[in-house]
Amino acid sequence: MRSRIPHILLLAVGVLLLTACYESSDVTRHEPGVYKGEADPLAKKLENDGELREQLNQRFDGQRDR
Amino acid sequence: MARMKFLCDADRCIECNGCVTACKNANEVPWGVNRRRVVTLNDGLPGEKSISVACMHCTDAPCAAVCPVDCFYTTDDGIVLHDKDLCIGCGYCFYACPFGAPQFPKTEAFGVRGKMDKCTFCAGGPGEDGTEEEFEKYGANRIADGKLPACAEMCATKALLAGDGDMVADIYRERVMRRGGRPQTWGWSKAYGEG
Numbered sequence: 470m471r472s473r474i475p476h477i478l479l480l481a482v483g484v485l486l487l488t489a490c491y492e493s494s495d496v497t498r499h500e501p502g503v504y505k506g507e508a509d510p511l512a513k514k515l516e517n518d519g520e521l522r523e524q525l526n527q528r529f530d531g532q533r534d535r
Numbered sequence: 536m537a538r539m540k541f542l543c544d545a546d547r548c549i550e551c552n553g554c555v556t557a558c559k560n561a562n563e564v565p566w567g568v569n570r571r572r573v574v575t576l577n578d579g580l581p582g583e584k585s586i587s588v589a590c591m592h593c594t595d596a597p598c599a600a601v602c603p604v605d606c607f608y609t610t611d612d613g614i615v616l617h618d619k620d621l622c623i624g625c626g627y628c629f630y631a632c633p634f635g636a637p638q639f640p641k642t643e644a645f646g647v648r649g650k651m652d653k654c655t656f657c658a659g660g661p662g663e664d665g666t667e668e669e670f671e672k673y674g675a676n677r678i679a680d681g682k683l684p685a686c687a688e689m690c691a692t693k694a695l696l697a698g699d700g701d702m703v704a705d706i707y708r709e710r711v712m713r714r715g716g717r718p719q720t721w722g723w724s725k726a727y728g729e730g
Contacts, residue, residue, distance in 0.1 A: 506618025524681030
């Protein structure tokens with residue numbers, strides 16, 4: 470009986486150590502080639518703000534020769 | 536929807552490097568890094584030509600295609616931008632870009648590159664517009680203020696054009712037509728003769 474105790478203890482420690490090897494199956498999968506970063510509010514601003522778009526167009530057009 | 540492009544009129548570029556300086560000044564680009572460069576062909580020879588080169592905001596950008604962390608995005612206006620928080624500085628984009636646009640301002644120990652930096656068409660980057668954080672990471676966001684990229688706006692000879700591809704092409708076409716339609720009043724051959 471006495472000789473069994475260290476074995477059980479060893480087994481318990483072994484099992485405890487093995488729990489550290491647990492790997493979560495909840496993996497985040499990303500589609501390749503799809504932008505993963507933060508959104509850019511400028512895109513929406515350009516889409517919705519007609520005044521800004523007009524201002525930009527005027528500047529772009531100002532590049533024509535006088 | 537516009538397709539933002541740069542076009543450098545080689546017949547007008549006088550290699551003043553005003554665009555390079557304007558870019559560095561507007562975006563506070565670190566020392567040793569040029570988002571824009573002026574390249575001269577046949578330098579010092581008669582008929583030399585200069586063009587100003589930066590990110591060309593490709594329609595099917597090769598940098599975005601090779602990025603392993605997909606940090607590139609293209610706005611609806613065709614401006615190719617990237618998220619520096621995702622960039623791992625692998626340098627694949629540098630190898631893929633035919634114009635040498637991606638720059639790496641920081642070199643860390645053992646040759647590890649820092650986050651990639653490139654021309655943003657003065658449109659900043661992802662995140663809130665006009666913040667100090669955006670400026671530090673990506674430089675000026677002039678587009679959000681309704682302004683042109685600093686390089687194009689500073690060009691003294693209007694050699695560097697920026698804007699919608701159709702409009703830029705239209706301006707260039709007009710110029711070419713005009714050049715072909717009258718005798719060469721100025722230029723190399725007028726000043727120095729043929730050869």
